[in-house]
Amino acid sequence: MTAAAETRPILRIEGLSAHIAGQQVVEDVSFTVPATGITALLGRNGVGKTSTIKAIIGLIDRTGAVELDGVRIEKEPTFKIIRSGVGYVPEDREVFSKLTVAENLRLAERDDAPRRQLVEDLFPDLLARSAQMAGTLSGGQQQMVSLARALLNTNKILLVDEPTKGLAPKIVAEVAETLAEAAKTVPILLVEQNLHVVRQLAEGSVVLSGGRVVHTGSALGFLDDAELTQRLLGVAAEGPARENSQDNARENTGKTPATTEAAPAGKGAAL
């Protein structure tokens, strides 16, 4: 990859608005996702995080520009957007409950040479359960299937929506570990309510409020600002949990200058 390509954002969203059943759920959202690392998409419940993810891949009606690796994709149907290099891990897993684990994975294979070995290495338990109906798996196992479906293919970006929702702490740690491993090779836009996981994984952050972007910048910089976190998320962030978090925070803050606008009346942050 050239230096220019490395610095160019992998995903650029400009003026994205989305509707569900005539109701506006995302309003004039603009942000970018860098070509490396994990960017957290944060906000209180119901601010439009999941809708933003769905709007990016065209699962709900939307207007605005979506650029993937320099190519406009907003006019394409969902299946073509996915084929252009987007891996999607939906909220609530959405595994096919009446298909076996093996069928769920086979269905997701779109590359000529899917990365079955990688998936087997990351999720050995799935291999043992390949003949089991996905609907009979535990929530954590279903999340592994959902992640495995996205990791089977070579993607330009992963869109991961609340992967730790409803999972036991031990499984949350496993999911976080998997995401950290995946992020070494592919950038991730992560919707996550668990701020400990965000602190552990994310470098950049985009915060939504009222369907709009109200803050962008370093994830650690945001989480370390108790007043800002309380105001935009309604919760106080936990203390630093990542090794060298201060160093990382400084580094990331240097990479991604923070931009905050008044919530909820703020307009989308400038790109």
Next chain:
Amino acid sequence: MSTVVLLLFTGLGLGALYFLVAAGLSLIYGLMGVLNFAHGAFLTLGAFAGWEVARRTGSDDWGIFLLSLLVGAAAGAAFAAFTEFVLIRRLYQRHIEQLLITLGLSLAAVALFDGIWGTDPVFIQGPAWFKDTTEILGARVPNDRFVCIIAAVLVLLAMVFFLKNTRYGMIIRAGVENRSMVTALGIDVRKAFTLVFTIGGAAAGLGGVLASHYFGYVSPMLGGSLLIFAFIVTVIGGLGSLTGAAIAAVAVAVLQQFANFYLGGTGDFVVVLALALVLLFRPSGLLGRTS
């Protein structure tokens, strides 16, 4: 005893016809959410196409009968594929418009068939064996019932094999469960839509040829009269469930025959009552997905 056996086999034969129509209806609704009122027209076209084969060849032997089955299935499949590709595809997620367009198409198709083949029933001759009966436990069962039952069982087995063992079968099963997630895996689900319509149309066309032998005639209204009961079968079996459609088809047809004989011709009423009970106590049908 002989009456019970006769009613049972007559019911199974009729159930086979219901299944051939309901299988396509169920898969189409399950995958695409389309309530296809034009499905009866696929059956009628298949029946007329099969009859045309016999008429034009001037023969009623087994070879021509088998050819008429193939032509009937092909005619139903072609009509269904045309319907999906030209009319339904433009109306995804617009369920009211889809319903209206399939309803309009069914009316237009009947008018077209009236214009081509006339409004009177056309009587069908099949292989001479069809007119004979086979004695089972004292009952003399018309042979055409066995043909319908065997054909429906073969179609069921073929469909199950297709759904379980092919990639498109897997896509269809997944799509019945969660269509948008199939798309979100990078799969062009529209191809599966066309395929499901085509398979459903082929089964209906095949059912049309068999129905014309079962009832002894073909008319432009043939598909419409079977469609009503196929809808009932689809709902009782569970939308999107092929096995559910097979079980419900047999249950509905046998119940109908027994009620007609023992309860003074109340077969249709009893079937509607069964539908009401299912909707009341098990709205998702016998094997349908729970909402």
